Every structure is written in structure tokens, then in C-alpha cells.
Amino acid sequence: xxxxxxxxxxxxxxxxxxxxxxxxxxxxxxxxxxxxxxxxxxxxxxxxxxxxxxxxxxxxxxxxxxxxxxxxxxxxxxxxxxxxxxxxxxxxxxxxxxxxxxxxxxxxxxxxxxxxxxxxxxxxxxxxxxxxxxxxxxxxxxxxxxxxxxxxxxxxxxxxxxxxxxxxxxxxxxxxxxxxxxxxxxxxxxxxxxxxxxxxxxxxxxxxxxxxxxxxxxxxxxxxxxxxxxxxxxxxxxxxxxxxxxxxxxxxxxxxxxxxxxxxxxxxxxxxxxxxxxxxxxxxxxxxxxxxxxxxxxxxxxxxxxxxxxxxxxxxxxxxxxxxxxxxxxxxxxxxxxxxxxxxxxxxxxxxxxxxxxxxxxxxxxxxxxxxxxxxxxxxxxxxxxxxxxxxxxxxxxxxxxxxxxxxxxxxx
Amino acid sequence: xxxxxxxxxxxxxxxxxxxxxxxxxxxxxxxxxxxxxxxxxxxxxxxxxxxxxxxxxxxxxxxxxxxxxxxxxxxxxxxxxxxxxxxxxxxxxxxxxxxxxxxxxxxxxxxxxxxxxxxxxxxxxxxxxxxxxxxxxxxxxxxxxxxxxxxxxxxxxxxxxxxxxxxxxxxxxxxxxxxxxxxxxxxxxxxxxxxxxxxxxxxxxxxxxxxxxxxxxxxxxxxxxxxxxxxxxxxxxxxxxxxxxxxxxxxxxxxxxxxxxxxxxxxxxxxxxxxxxxxxxxxxxxxxxxxxxxxxxxxxxxxxxxxxxxxxxxxxxxxxxxxxxxxxxxxxxxxxxxxxxxxxxxxxxxxxxxxxxxxxxxxxxxxxxxxxxxxxxxxxxxxxxxxxxxxxxxxxxxxxxxxxxxxxxxxxx
Numbered sequence: 001x002x003x004x005x006x007x008x009x010x011x012x013x014x015x016x017x018x019x020x021x022x023x024x025x026x027x028x029x030x031x032x033x034x035x036x037x038x039x040x041x042x043x044x045x046x047x048x049x050x051x052x053x054x055x056x057x058x059x060x061x062x063x064x065x066x067x068x069x070x071x072x073x074x075x076x077x078x079x080x081x082x083x084x085x086x087x088x089x090x091x092x093x094x095x096x097x098x099x100x101x102x103x104x105x106x107x108x109x110x111x112x113x114x115x116x117x118x119x120x121x122x123x124x125x126x127x128x129x130x131x132x133x134x135x136x137x138x139x140x141x142x143x144x145x146x147x148x149x150x151x152x153x154x155x156x157x158x159x160x161x162x163x164x165x166x167x168x169x170x171x172x173x174x175x176x177x178x179x180x181x182x183x184x185x186x187x188x189x190x191x192x193x194x195x196x197x198x199x200x201x202x203x204x205x206x207x208x209x210x211x212x213x214x215x216x217x218x219x220x221x222x223x224x225x226x227x228x229x230x231x232x233x234x235x236x237x238x239x240x241x242x243x244x245x246x247x248x249x250x251x252x253x254x255x256x257x258x259x260x261x262x263x264x265x266x267x268x269x270x271x272x273x274x275x276x277x278x279x280x281x282x283x284x285x286x287x288x289x290x291x292x293x294x295x296x297x298x299x300x301x302x303x304x305x306x307x308x309x310x311x312x313x314x315x316x317x318x319x320x321x322x323x324x325x326x327x328x329x330x331x332x333x334x335x336x337x338x339x340x341x342x343x344x345x346x347x348x349x350x351x352x353x354x355x356x357x358x359x360x361x362x363x364x365x366x367x368x369x370x371x372x373x374x375x376x377x378x379x380x381x382x383x384x385x386x387x388x389x390x391x392x393x394x395x396x397x398x399x400x401x402x403x404x405x406x407x408x409x410x411x412x413x
Numbered sequence: 414x415x416x417x418x419x420x421x422x423x424x425x426x427x428x429x430x431x432x433x434x435x436x437x438x439x440x441x442x443x444x445x446x447x448x449x450x451x452x453x454x455x456x457x458x459x460x461x462x463x464x465x466x467x468x469x470x471x472x473x474x475x476x477x478x479x480x481x482x483x484x485x486x487x488x489x490x491x492x493x494x495x496x497x498x499x500x501x502x503x504x505x506x507x508x509x510x511x512x513x514x515x516x517x518x519x520x521x522x523x524x525x526x527x528x529x530x531x532x533x534x535x536x537x538x539x540x541x542x543x544x545x546x547x548x549x550x551x552x553x554x555x556x557x558x559x560x561x562x563x564x565x566x567x568x569x570x571x572x573x574x575x576x577x578x579x580x581x582x583x584x585x586x587x588x589x590x591x592x593x594x595x596x597x598x599x600x601x602x603x604x605x606x607x608x609x610x611x612x613x614x615x616x617x618x619x620x621x622x623x624x625x626x627x628x629x630x631x632x633x634x635x636x637x638x639x640x641x642x643x644x645x646x647x648x649x650x651x652x653x654x655x656x657x658x659x660x661x662x663x664x665x666x667x668x669x670x671x672x673x674x675x676x677x678x679x680x681x682x683x684x685x686x687x688x689x690x691x692x693x694x695x696x697x698x699x700x701x702x703x704x705x706x707x708x709x710x711x712x713x714x715x716x717x718x719x720x721x722x723x724x725x726x727x728x729x730x731x732x733x734x735x736x737x738x739x740x741x742x743x744x745x746x747x748x749x750x751x752x753x754x755x756x757x758x759x760x761x762x763x764x765x766x767x768x769x770x771x772x773x774x775x776x777x778x779x780x781x782x783x784x785x786x787x788x789x790x791x792x793x794x795x796x797x798x799x800x801x802x803x804x805x806x807x808x809x810x811x812x813x814x815x816x817x818x819x820x821x822x823x824x825x826x
Contacts, residue, residue, distance in 0.1 A: 042483040070455040
């Protein structure tokens with residue numbers, strides 16, 4: 001797209017009260033705008049990143065048989081009373097309707113999907129099944145000060161699976177964990193992410209978190225020095241040795257939970273009476289698992305772990321554009337004509353390009369480009385004499401190439 | 414997809430309190446589930462329809478230069494005080510946060526986008542610009558009894574445009590109206606839809622609605638017998654003659670508003686001080702327009718106008734699948750093998766197929782197929798002897814074709 005048409009601009013000074021690095025960078029570069037604490041608008045660049053994250057997650061959930069659906073945010077009080085969470089869930093937004101009924105704004109969706117599935121599950125033949133949504137969640141946080149890492153409103157992928165036996169749940173849980181690793185690999189944070197044991201609540205020994213190392217994180221984890229499994233601080237006292245390899249040497253790190261998987265077992269199917277008839281005709285309670293990833297948080301985490309003093313460095317898979325094409329000396333007809341042609345050729349080659357065709361100084365353009373953080377910068381000017389200066393955002397090396405050479409390099413051919 | 418894997422099933426008896434035809438059909442066929450009055454879950458089939466509608470709208474908004482973004486539902490009270498709508502907007506959900514602040518749940522987004530654009534508009538060079546979102550809206554309706562036509566929560570596309578002159582706003586408004594006709598044409602309701610004059614509020618003589626004729630509609634419109642322009646009941650008394658052709662012969666019809674475009678002019682830019690410097694350096698107030706389409710309502714409207722006694726009849730452009738492939742005599746190895754091959758061939762030809770591979774009677778399968786309403790039904794059985802029975806949902810004619818013939822017919826080659 002033409003940068004002259006993009007309605008956002010980079011912003012020099014943002015409010016001093018914004019302390020979080022991810023929010024600072026995303027706001028300055030024009031990816032998000034802060035409406036109030038913990039509540040952000042996704043501007044066009046930010047929405048492009050979100051859609052890419054969304055599609056990666058969707059592909060991996062579909063690959064393990066997840067069926068996509070979309071549940072409401074506005075949820076009747078009665079459902080939350082049934083599970084005992086109307087008063088027990090500490091960050092639930094509550095409101096009253098003109099129909100004089102009380103509602104919760106969904107912070108999670110066990111209270112909706114469990115009764116829903118009583119309509120579709122009656123026999124062991126209906127199991128296993130898994131459904132997910134990519135949907136807006138609300139959490140009534142007292143404080144929101146970590147930018148996109150903890151919002152009062154955010155987009156989440158939550159999947160729920162239903163099984164006839166705990167053994168089947170266990171097997172699917174492993175598959176979901178593998179899908180999560182694929183997601184974190186594709187968005188570029190796998191190397192900094194640790195599979196982490198956390199509290200399993202009343203029903204399971206552990207739940208599992210995917211924790212990404214960053215000083216912006218709100219959690220403390222203990223990473224086993226031998227096998228890289230981690231243990232969340234909340235259960236460290238009861239877990240003096242690594243449950244995987246038995247050593248007791250841990251490294252302490254701050255981290256942010258980017259994903260969470262949980263064996264709910266019958267915690268929700270019991271109160272909603274979600275049952276099935278087994279092969280012998282005997283009624284049994286359905287076993288459930290749940291699997292969450294916050295999309296905004298994932299985006300904020302990538303920014304926290306992938307930046308330098310000049311701005312964001314997007315991994316190619318989730319970058320708003322793959323190429324930032326910049327024309328300098330906009331009044332030089334030859335350079336402008338060449339840049340227009342390169343823009344057309346890149347689009348034709350199905351490469352996503354932000355084309356900086358604005359009438360601004362080289363310095364201003366380079367500064368904006370570094371801040372926005374698109375993986376490849378292509379510069380055309382009077383001095384490039386028909387060629388293109390190609391530079392990766394993450395590197396200092398500049399290569400002077402023709403169009404074919406540039407496309408080959410970008411595509412990794 | 415394999416129908417045996419789809420977690421929804423058709424439902425024989427739905428709650429008698431659901432009076433609305435669109436909700437009845439969509440619930441029985443497994444497109445939506447009702448969580449509470451005016452609040453629906455989009456099940457996998459329903460979400461597929463919604464995504465198709467969404468993509469059609471997105472394409473047409475992008476085609477007139479709209480830039481996609483995503484604004485929050487949770488909106489600070491202060492913004493609504495600024496426009497005088499905190500108390501003046503009758504269906505606003507209000508709630509209090511743990512931060513002791515009051516919030517509105519967005520029923521519309523002038524209160525967010527107008528102050529946002531003060532950060533990006535300062536000169537006439539920044540204008541015109543248009544931005545839109547496809548986002549979840551909340552309306553605190555006292556009653557919700559029209560199914561998907563009037564929800565307490567629903568997905569809406571709302572676009573806002575910003576201009577330096579009213580003349581420029583007028584020109585863009587025309588373009589937006591044309592884009593809306595393209596959308597209604599692509600979703601299959603253009604023929605039943607009338608461009609309708611409605612109240613313009615304080616600032617404009619008229620706003621314009623796109624009203625689709627249906628007995629389920631909540632509006633009364635007067636359609637000019639000569640030029641087909643319509644006038645909403647609310648302004649009929651002050652509009653005795655058709656403003657387009659001058660006649661006074663009208664036909665009275667019930668209709669549902671599927672789209673609405675409105676010249677806001679300076680109604681919101683004034684209170685938020687959204688100004689720009691013109692070419693002479695003089696400060697002026699930005700002129701605005703807004704353009705809405707409710708996606709759930711559009712889906713409900715299509716169902717209201719396109720059905721028969723057996724179920725829904727989806728237009729191909731927004732059908733959940735293009736083809737419903739049905740194998741009968743599932744124990745007949747030849748028939749099952751042929752159907753599996755046809756399924757593979759259709760997927761390879763990039764045709765979206767729901768494949769009814771369930772072990773059920775022909776009667777049950779045909780009944781489900783009619784209810785779900787996929788445009789093309791392809792039947793394979795022991796009796797079709799290597800060929801395929803092809804039938805359009807909207808027609809009674811059955812053709813016996815080979816695979817190539819069927820694909821040609823479906824594609825309209």
C-alpha cells in the first residue's frame with residue numbers, strides 16, 4: 001500500500017504515563033492507539049499483524065481437528081451461578097440489561113460452550129470433538145500497566161475439547177501442546193519459550209503454560225538447567241525437583257504466559273450435566289480440556305523480545321508487510337519512475353509492500369522504517385542508479401541489487 | 414468437510430418461544446444457537462456464512478479506499494459525555510470497572526474514531542480519508558424478538574469518512590452508496606432492496622437507508638411506484654411527493670433496514686475539535702460521514718427472503734458450502750468409493766463441499782440437506798450407477814451427470 005495513503009503517522013511523543021515498552025513502540029509506530037488503560041484500538045498496521053497471528057493460530061487449530069465457531073461476550077448470570085463463578089471469578093465484568101437481567105462479559109467461555117454441547121453430545125459416537133473461537137474477551141482488571149500483555153479487552157483464541165475417557169483427553173492434550181509449539185515457532189518466539197508446569201486446580205496435578213522469557217513478564221519461572229522444562233513460582237515450593245529429569249538446578253527468570261492448556265476433566269461438564277452413553281449404554285460424564293492463547297498478548301510479547309533502540313523488528317511471518325519500499329529524491333523523475341515500477345513488480349509477485357512515496361527527507365523515512373520494523377527495506381534514489389539498496393531490518397549490511405536479485409533474496413530462493 | 418465430523422446436528426424441536434422465522438430456521442439447521450434473547454452463538458455453519466458476508470463487505474470497502482482497523486467495545490464515559498450521548502443514546506449498555514471508572518459498551522463508534530483522528534488529521538493534505546471496522550456491537554434493547562434482525566450483541570461493519578468540504582463528503586457518499594448496492598447484489602437481496610429516505614437528524618435533510626422488503630421487517634416504507642425510491646414512515650408526512658420523480662403514488666410495505674448511510678457533517682468533529690488547516694492556512698472543522706451494515710442482520714434478512722417450507726435457500730456467494738454431496742446406501746462399497754472419489758475431486762477443483770457420509774436414511778439426509786440449504790445437492794447411491802444426481806436447492810429438476818458434467822454445471826461454465 002502507498003504510505004502516503006495510510007492514515008496513521010509515526011508519533012514522536014506519546015503520553016509519559018505509558019510505561020510499557022511494547023505499548024510505547026506500537027503506539028509510536030502507529031500499530032495501536034490507547035483508548036484507556038488496557039484498552040487499545042488496532043490501527044491498520046496493527047490489525048494486519050493481528051490477522052496474520054490469527055491465521056497462523058487458525059491453521060494450527062484446524063490441523064488438529066478444531067471446528068471454528070463464535071460465542072457471545074454477553075453471557076447470562078445463571079450460567080455463571082451454575083459453575084459457582086459469578087462471585088468466584090475475580091475479574092468478571094458484570095452489568096444489568098434493560099430487560100432487568102444481569103449479564104457477565106465473557107472472560108472465558110466454559111459457561112457457554114459446556115451447556116451448548118449438551119445439545120450435540122449424547123453418545124460416545126459424538127466424541128471426541130474440539131471447537132474453538134477467536135473472540136473478544138473482557139477482564140475487569142484493577143490495574144492495566146503492561147500494554148498489550150494485560151488488557152481489559154483483548155482477542156483470544158480459546159479451544160475446548162470433549163472426550164469419553166481421560167486417556168483420550170490426555171492424548172488430545174499432547175496434540176494441542178504440539179500445535180502450540182508450531183504456533184510459537186511460526187510467530188518467532190519458540191526459542192525463548194518454555195513449557196511450564198503450573199497449578200492444576202482441584203482436578204489435575206498440573207496445568208501447563210507456555211512462558212516466554214522477558215523482563216516485561218509478570219510471572220517468575222524456574223527453568224530446569226538440564227531439560228529446559230520450567231516450573232511456575234506458584235508451585236515451586238511443592239516441586240523442589242524437576243518432574244522431567246529429577247535435577248534440582250533451576251534458573252530464575254521473569255516471563256510472560258503466552259499460552260495455557262488445562263485439563264478441566266469434569267469441572268464444568270458435571271454442573272451442566274454434559275453426559276454421554278458409552279458403548280455399553282451406561283451414562284458417563286464428558287471429560288474436557290481447554291486451550292487458550294491471547295492474540296494481543298502474543299503481539300506484545302513479540303515486540304518485547306524483538307526490538308532494538310530504533311524500533312520493532314517483526315518476524316516475517318507476522319510482519320504487517322514483508323517489504324518496505326522507500327523512494328528518496330521524490331522529485332527525481334527517474335528514481336520515482338523506477339520505484340513505481342518496482343512497487344508494481346513486487347505486488348505482481350505477490351509480495352506485500354508498504355511503499356513510502358511521501359515527500360519527506362531520507363532521515364525521516366529511514367527513522368520511520370526502523371520504528372515500524374518491516375523485515376526488508378528496499379531503497380531507490382538518484383544515487384542507486386537503476387539498482388536497489390536492500391537491507392534487512394535486523395542487519396546493518398546493505399546490498400546493491402537489481403529487481404530479480406532483490407526478489408530472490410527476499411524470498412530466500 | 415465430512416458431515417460425520419461436524420459437531421452440530423439439525424434440531425427437530427426448538428423452543429416455542431422463538432417466534433422469528435430466521436432464528437427458527439438457523440437454529441434448526443445448526444447455523445446458530447440462542448444463548449439468550451438477542452444473543453446468538455455462531456456455530457461452524459453460521460460462522461462460514463458470516464465470514465463470506467464479511468469478505469464481500471471488506472472487498473467493497475477496500476475498493477472505495479476504506480482502511481480497516483479495529484476499535485474497542487469498552488469505551489470511556491468521558492467520550493460519550495463530550496457528545497451528549499451518555500444519557501441521550503437510549504440503548505447504551507453501561508458498566509463500572511474495578512478501576513472505579515464508568516464505561517459504555519460501544520453501540521457505535523463516533524465517540525472513539527473522532528478523537529482518534531485528531532491525532533492524524535491536521536492539514537487538508539490528510540483529507541479525504543475513510544476507515545472502517547468489522548466489530549462486535551452491543552445494544553441494550555428492552556425486547557429482542559426478531560432473531561438475527563435485532564440483537565443485543567451483533568457484528569457490524571461501520572465506516573467513517575473525513576472530508577475538507579461538504580462537496581467532497583457528498584461525492585464520497587455517492588461512492589459509498591454504490592458500494593452498498595454491490596454488496597446487496599453479491600449477497601443476493603438487491604432486487605428486494607430499496608434506497609430509502611429517512612430522517613437526517615439536525616444536520617442533514619435526509620439520511621439514507623437500504624430497506625429490504627420482508628414481512629419480518631420492523632419498518633414501514635412507502636415505495637414510489639414510478640422510480641422505486643422509498644420513504645421511511647418517520648418522514649412520510651413531510652414528504653407527500655417522491656423527491657426523485659415528483660409523483661405521489663406510493664406502495665406501503667414492511668421492510669428491514671439492512672444498511673444506513675448518514676452525513677454527520679460536523680456533529681462529532683465539532684465537540685471533539687477535529688480540525689484541519691486549509692490551503693490558505695485557515696482552521697476548519699472536518700466534515701464526516703458514516704456508513705453501517707449489520708452482518709447478523711444481513712444474514713437473517715437473506716434467510717427471511719430466501720427459504721421455502723423445507724428450509725433455507727442460500728445464494729451461492731454466501732452459502733456455507735457450494736455443494737452438498739450425499740452418499741446413500743453407505744454399506745454399498747461401490748457407491749461409497751465413488752462418493753469418496755467425487756469428494757476428493759471436488760476439493761481438488763477448489764469447490765467447497767459438505768460431504769454427508771453419515772449412516773442415515775435417504776429421507777433423513779434429504780430433509781437435512783433441504784433445511785441447511787446448500788445451493789447444489791449431489792447424490793450418489795447404488796442406483797446412480799457411477800453417475801451423480803445433481804439438483805439445485807431452488808429447483809425440483811434432477812439431472813443425472815458424470816463428474817465433469819456436474820462440475821461444469823455448478824461452475825456455470
